[in-house]
Amino acid sequence: MAYGTWRIPRSRANQVIADYESGQLALSEALEALGGSSRPPLQEAETAPLSRERLRQLLTELDSLVGLEHVKDTVREIFAFLYMQQRRRDCGLRTEPVVLHMVFKGNPGTGKTTVARIMAKMFREAGLLEKGHLVEVERADLVGEYIGHTAQKTREQIRRAMGGVLFIDEAYSLARGGDKDFGREAIDCLVKHMEDHRNRFIAVIAGYEREMEWFLRTNPGLPSRFPIHLTFSDYDVSQLVEIAKRMAWERQYRLSPEAELKLRRLAAEAKARAAWGEPFSNARWVRNLMERAMRRHAVRLFEAVTVSREQMMRLEAADLEEGGAP
Amino acid sequence: MKRSLVMGRSNAGKTLFCIQFARYLGVRDAEWLVERTDGTLERQRISLDTARQLWSGDGQRTRGLHSLMIELPRGKGVRSLWLTDTTGLREDIDESPDLRADMAQTLRAMLESQVILHVVDASAVGRALAEAGRDGSPTGAWGDLDEQLAAFGMAHAGYVLLANKMDLPEARAGLAYLRKRLDKRRVLPVSARCGTGFREVKQHVWRMA
Ligand SMILES: Nc1nc2c(ncn2[C@@H]2O[C@H](COP(=O)(O)OP(=O)(O)OP(=O)(O)O)[C@@H](O)[C@H]2O)c(=O)[nH]1
Ligand SMILES: [Mg+2]
Numbered sequence: 001m002a003y004g005t006w007r008i009p010r011s012r013a014n015q016v017i018a019d020y021e022s023g024q025l026a027l028s029e030a031l032e033a034l035g036g037s038s039r040p041p042l043q044e045a046e047t048a049p050l051s052r053e054r055l056r057q058l059l060t061e062l063d064s065l066v067g068l069e070h071v072k073d074t075v076r077e078i079f080a081f082l083y084m085q086q087r088r089r090d091c092g093l094r095t096e097p098v099v100l101h102m103v104f105k106g107n108p109g110t111g112k113t114t115v116a117r118i119m120a121k122m123f124r125e126a127g128l129l130e131k132g133h134l135v136e137v138e139r140a141d142l143v144g145e146y147i148g149h150t151a152q153k154t155r156e157q158i159r160r161a162m163g164g165v166l167f168i169d170e171a172y173s174l175a176r177g178g179d180k181d182f183g184r185e186a187i188d189c190l191v192k193h194m195e196d197h198r199n200r201f202i203a204v205i206a207g208y209e210r211e212m213e214w215f216l217r218t219n220p221g222l223p224s225r226f227p228i229h230l231t232f233s234d235y236d237v238s239q240l241v242e243i244a245k246r247m248a249w250e251r252q253y254r255l256s257p258e259a260e261l262k263l264r265r266l267a268a269e270a271k272a273r274a275a276w277g278e279p280f281s282n283a284r285w286v287r288n289l290m291e292r293a294m295r296r297h298a299v300r301l302f303e304a305v306t307v308s309r310e311q312m313m314r315l316e317a318a319d320l321e322e323g324g325a326p
Numbered sequence: 327m328k329r330s331l332v333m334g335r336s337n338a339g340k341t342l343f344c345i346q347f348a349r350y351l352g353v354r355d356a357e358w359l360v361e362r363t364d365g366t367l368e369r370q371r372i373s374l375d376t377a378r379q380l381w382s383g384d385g386q387r388t389r390g391l392h393s394l395m396i397e398l399p400r401g402k403g404v405r406s407l408w409l410t411d412t413t414g415l416r417e418d419i420d421e422s423p424d425l426r427a428d429m430a431q432t433l434r435a436m437l438e439s440q441v442i443l444h445v446v447d448a449s450a451v452g453r454a455l456a457e458a459g460r461d462g463s464p465t466g467a468w469g470d471l472d473e474q475l476a477a478f479g480m481a482h483a484g485y486v487l488l489a490n491k492m493d494l495p496e497a498r499a500g501l502a503y504l505r506k507r508l509d510k511r512r513v514l515p516v517s518a519r520c521g522t523g524f525r526e527v528k529q530h531v532w533r534m535a
Contacts, residue, residue: 021426035481131463
């Protein structure tokens with residue numbers, strides 16, 4: 001008798017429970033399926049439907065980043081697609097299951113983590129992730145020292161990332177050590193959990209472009225599981241200067257015109273050296289330079305008896321000096 | 327025979343609730359029916375006091391379905407029904423296959439039950455809220471799992487949520503959250519430890535019996 005009240009047929013309910021039992025569905029997914037797709041809402045709507053207006057708001061934070069035009073375009077495409085899927089669903093049209101695991105390719109300091117963090121928030125706002133936080137890990141966080149240790153460590157990181165984004169920096173290093181290396185086990189474990197917990201977290205694998213392409217080529221199971229690729233190009237000199245100015249502005253400093261000129265020259269030189277193979281860390285290089293400049297500025301004015309507000313804010317050319325870090 | 331299923335997250339206090347509620351309804355000499363996932367059925371005569379020591383407490387996870395026959399007055403006679411304790415639900419990603427089997431058994435029983443008592447540790451919800459700060463969510467104490475179960479329950483006349491451990495101070499904030507989160511009339515505050523709120527639960531079960 002009680003059975004008559006269910007929306008989904010008995011055979012379908014049995015199938016759902018069997019899928020859960022064999023590990024193909026997460027528990028909450030199984031419960032959701034048992035409730036039927038048109039489940040009555042709880043008293044409050046948990047996730048507002050994705051509106052075009054909201055989507056625009058979400059994109060503003062991303063748009064405020066310097067450069068990255070190609071990345072911004074791709075993100076816009078992704079969200080436009082998600083929005084269309086929703087409208088199609090509302091009209092009863094067929095929708096494609098969306099896989100949102102991503103590959104971020106680019107040199108250090110090109111904004112990969114920043115973009116991942118913003119996108120995680122966007123996915124949360126769009127109701128695709130429960131929490132929208134970012135868990136940033138690298139090889140050492142995933143790979144263990146003995147058999148079984150790796151699965152345990154990887155699982156732990158995935159558990160932390162549930163409801164958010166798991167960001168694996170320099171992911172290609174997981175395949176570095178050959179077949180006997182425990183890195184393989186970490187990849188397998190990741191892939192398994194991506195299947196078991198579809199839609200509960202999004203994995204982002206990141207690293208240098210060439211290395212990531214090699215990584216995907218040598219792991220045939222991966223490309224289909226990471227359908228979205230974003231390429232982060234190096235910043236040009238003007239963009240590096242723009243980043244420096246914003247950093248200064250946020251900390252209530254300004255660059256004097258001479259300082260800006262010098263910064264332009266230093267950036268051009270660093271990029272020229274990078275072209276010859278010297279490591280260059282883009283925005284991180286700028287940050288190191290600026291933080292050093294603020295310290296040098298403080299030292300320069302240390303002995304002065306009176307310092308004007310203007311002086312306290314202004315970084316001069318002499319304050320800009322490259323330090324040790326690339 | 328009709329069944330009242332006591333389900334919810336692990337450690338919410340399901341086992342203690344079953345034992346205390348049975349005591350409240352006048353069960354003295356308890357005979358338990360234990361259904362395991364391998365299909366075996368076993369009768370065990372274990373007093374409520376012993377059961378409390380054996381089965382409820384930290385690290386004592388219930389496995390399988392443990393049912394007690396309870397009787398409620400109905401007209402001139404009595405109606406009997408099963409009060410069934412279940413394996414706690416949790417969504418660890420490293421849940422083992424046999425634990426999954428136990429939880430699948432809970433889900434199957436859920437489809438067959440006339441009454442669903444969803445036990446939630448309101449004190450843990452309150453604590454998690456305090457930790458999460460303003461606008462935070464009570465991670466770990468109330469999650470996806472409970473939301474989906476509640477959503478399922480909204481379409482089921484026999485569903486109520488028992489906000490348990492109301493004897494603990496943090497539980498008040500937890501109860502307030504749960505009342506906001508779903509239809510207030512479906513949330514009953516109880517303390518399995520102290521036996522408070524049992525009258526309302528009894529009324530609900532009686533209506534469905
Ligand atoms: N203070 C307080 N503690 C409670 C209450 N109900 C249960 N507990 C405690 O919470 C813990 C878990 O209780 P159990 O009854 O074993 O929980 P359970 O839901 O059956 O757990 P699983 O079988 O693992 O799913 C025990 O330490 C109980 O003493 C309550 O109303 N108040
Ligand atoms: Mg128990």
